[in-house]
Amino acid sequence: MYELLKPVYDDLQKAEQEKQLILQEMKTAFNDGTDEGKQKAIDLRQKLDEAQVKVDQLNATYQSILNASKPSSSPAADFLPTPGTDEALNDGNQAKSEMTRAAYDALEPAEKMKFVKSGGKISD
Secondary structure, X not given: OHHHHHHHHHHHHHHHHHHHHHHHHHHHHHHOOOHHHHHHHHHOHHHHHHHHHHHHHHHHHHHHHHHHXXXXXXXXXXXXXXXXXXXXXXXXXXXXXXXXXXHHHOOOHHHHHHHHHOOOEEEO
């Protein structure tokens, strides 16, 4: 996972630094005290907004990767059957011997292993 997160994190840090440089340039222009300086700062606003959007997008990407790498999104998922499996359809009273590829792919890794070890078959 580190190999996947590191480039996104590096890009996020670079984008944040670029945003801070634009912000500093705006402050310097405003502090100039001239009308030209104020106008320059106002003109930089769009560039700052674009930099902020980039930071937000990279941050959202980083968070999505981080969240997707978690084993399950809910502690209850470790105890409840996955919808669409025989275990869920039969209330866990009997093991399912066959399921579709889509239902199998939706299972957590431990559930996949349990299904295969119990002799389950995957149909396409």
